[in-house]
Amino acid sequence: MEENQKYTIEFEHVTKTFGQHTVLNGLDFKIHEGKITTLLGFSGAGKSTILKHILGIYHPTDGAVRVLGKDLSTMIEKDVRQFRTNFGMSFQYSALFDSMTNFENVAFPLREFTKLSETEIVTKVLKLMEQTGLEEHAFQKLPSEISGGMRKRVGLARALALEPKIMLYDEPTTGLDPITTHMVDDLIRSTHNRNAHIPMTTVIISHDIAATLRISDYVAFLEKGRVVEHSSVEDFKRSKNPTIQKFIELST
Amino acid sequence: MSKILEVNLVKKGFGSLGNIVLETTPALGRVTIYMVHSFLWFLRPPFRWKLFVNEIVFVGNKSLFIVGLTASFSGMVFAFQIYSGFTAFSVDSFVGPIVAIAVTKELAPVFCGLVVAGRCGAAMAAQIGTMKVTEQVDALEVMGVNAIQYLAVPKIFATIFSMPMLAAIYMLIANVGSYLVGTKILGIDEAQYFAKASDFMNLNMILEGLIKAAVFGYIIAIIGTYQGFAVRGGAEGVGKGTNLAVVWGMILVLVVDFFLTAVLTKIL
Numbered sequence: 001m002e003e004n005q006k007y008t009i010e011f012e013h014v015t016k017t018f019g020q021h022t023v024l025n026g027l028d029f030k031i032h033e034g035k036i037t038t039l040l041g042f043s044g045a046g047k048s049t050i051l052k053h054i055l056g057i058y059h060p061t062d063g064a065v066r067v068l069g070k071d072l073s074t075m076i077e078k079d080v081r082q083f084r085t086n087f088g089m090s091f092q093y094s095a096l097f098d099s100m101t102n103f104e105n106v107a108f109p110l111r112e113f114t115k116l117s118e119t120e121i122v123t124k125v126l127k128l129m130e131q132t133g134l135e136e137h138a139f140q141k142l143p144s145e146i147s148g149g150m151r152k153r154v155g156l157a158r159a160l161a162l163e164p165k166i167m168l169y170d171e172p173t174t175g176l177d178p179i180t181t182h183m184v185d186d187l188i189r190s191t192h193n194r195n196a197h198i199p200m201t202t203v204i205i206s207h208d209i210a211a212t213l214r215i216s217d218y219v220a221f222l223e224k225g226r227v228v229e230h231s232s233v234e235d236f237k238r239s240k241n242p243t244i245q246k247f248i249e250l251s252t
Numbered sequence: 253m254s255k256i257l258e259v260n261l262v263k264k265g266f267g268s269l270g271n272i273v274l275e276t277t278p279a280l281g282r283v284t285i286y287m288v289h290s291f292l293w294f295l296r297p298p299f300r301w302k303l304f305v306n307e308i309v310f311v312g313n314k315s316l317f318i319v320g321l322t323a324s325f326s327g328m329v330f331a332f333q334i335y336s337g338f339t340a341f342s343v344d345s346f347v348g349p350i351v352a353i354a355v356t357k358e359l360a361p362v363f364c365g366l367v368v369a370g371r372c373g374a375a376m377a378a379q380i381g382t383m384k385v386t387e388q389v390d391a392l393e394v395m396g397v398n399a400i401q402y403l404a405v406p407k408i409f410a411t412i413f414s415m416p417m418l419a420a421i422y423m424l425i426a427n428v429g430s431y432l433v434g435t436k437i438l439g440i441d442e443a444q445y446f447a448k449a450s451d452f453m454n455l456n457m458i459l460e461g462l463i464k465a466a467v468f469g470y471i472i473a474i475i476g477t478y479q480g481f482a483v484r485g486g487a488e489g490v491g492k493g494t495n496l497a498v499v500w501g502m503i504l505v506l507v508v509d510f511f512l513t514a515v516l517t518k519i520l
Binding site: 055057080081082083084085087089091092093095096097098108109112113 | 382383386387388390391393394395396397398
């Protein structure tokens with residue numbers, strides 16, 4: 001890795017076990033600040049466990065995880081909750097609050113964590129919805145009344161409301177048709193570029209190799225609880241690792 | 253041969269008992285921890301007044317019709333039943349106080365408890381359970397919002413607040429129903445009905461009914477919300493959680509009623 005490169009998230013010799021089962025096995029890797037890094041790997045390789053460590057939901061059995069220079073396992077719960085306002089998370093199935101309208105979903109973090117007036121909240125929500133390409137007719141509808149692609153946009157707008165330093169995507173294109181998948185990929189890239197001033201670090205968990213190669217700056221490949229390859233997209237494509245070659249081959 | 257069979261049966265019996273204890277003990281521990289957490293999160297700001305009021309509307313206001321219906325018919329039926337027994341001994345003037353005492357101390361809190369457990373306990377488990385399996389609970393946590401404080405605390409305290417009110421309304425409607433049946437259909441003298449009822453009733457009886465209702469409210473909401481958070485899997489898990497919330501809510505209302513009666517009759 002380059003000497004002057006800054007890292008937002010650092011995993012140092014992280015081991016995570018659940019009973020007898022070891023999910024992360026001496027994991028060592030760092031995520032570059034202001035870049036898009038995608039975590040690839042087979043099911044059960046430990047991708048979601050990594051995400052939960054980043055969020056401070058899980059703590060390592062051994063080793064340390066530092067996010068924005070802080071070890072969440074040493075923080076008290078109140079501080080961890082406050083620290084989580086640095087994250088924006090886009091869930092696999094959007095996880096929108098189904099009893100609220102799409103507008104209220106996007107306004108939710110602003111109402112919870114800011115002292116903005118209702119007028120300022122409305123202005124900000126409208127801006128976020130415009131940025132994520134949401135059409136006006138969707139604002140007052142419930143999440144169940146719009147398409148999967150639109151729900152992704154609402155979820156993304158909600159995740160961006162507090163201008164997070166770290167944006168996390170859990171399987172962002174699962175269950176979507178190819179055109180919507182393309183649209184979501186473009187949205188991830190454009191959202192990242194638009195927030196380059198923060199600078200926003202984007203972490204994606206995915207199985208979608210084509211999308212990964214198209215929108216990522218870096219790729220980390222997980223196998224049996226370890227990162228076996230962590231490189232730029234170009235280097236990743238040229239990897240000599242037979243598992244990665246097979247993964248690319250089968251996926252494309 | 254029969255001795256071996258007997259030994260095996262005894263072994264099997266003890267084995268089953270052991271399994272029940274092993275399964276119940278950790279669950280009791282988890283519910284106790286959950287009760288402590290929910291109380292601690294109640295003490296921490298912010299207190300979500302809007303959600304609290306919404307839950308009062310759901311638990312209290314929207315249960316009014318079914319509670320009123322249950323109260324009116326149970327009061328009327330009770331008057332008929334007591335009358336048919338008492339008239340044989342020519343003590344039909346005691347229908348008023350007997351119904352009043354039974355309704356105030358027992359029927360109002362217990363029936364309200366059963367109605368609210370069936371209606372609201374189930375809804376609480378279903379709502380939180382569905383949010384759990386669709387990652388909405390995770391979304392709250394990731395945003396830094398405690399799910400117990402946001403989802404459970406308003407429900408728990410709204411149920412504690414609403415149940416005594418529902419029980420008070422139940423007491424009123426059931427007594428009016430009993431009075432109407434007793435005096436207008438069964439021919440009990442109105443003046444006697446009131447006189448006897450006020451002779452035997454006192455404020456402590458009303459207080460006992462209201463305290464019981466508040467305790468049942470707490471139990472129903474704790475079980476309902478706990479079962480919601482405990483949901484695993486998909487739709488089947490939500491169904492199981494909802495079922496457990498209703499079954500355990502109703503059982504606990506009846507079991508706790510026995511112990512609470514024993515304690516309150518000594519205190520009040």
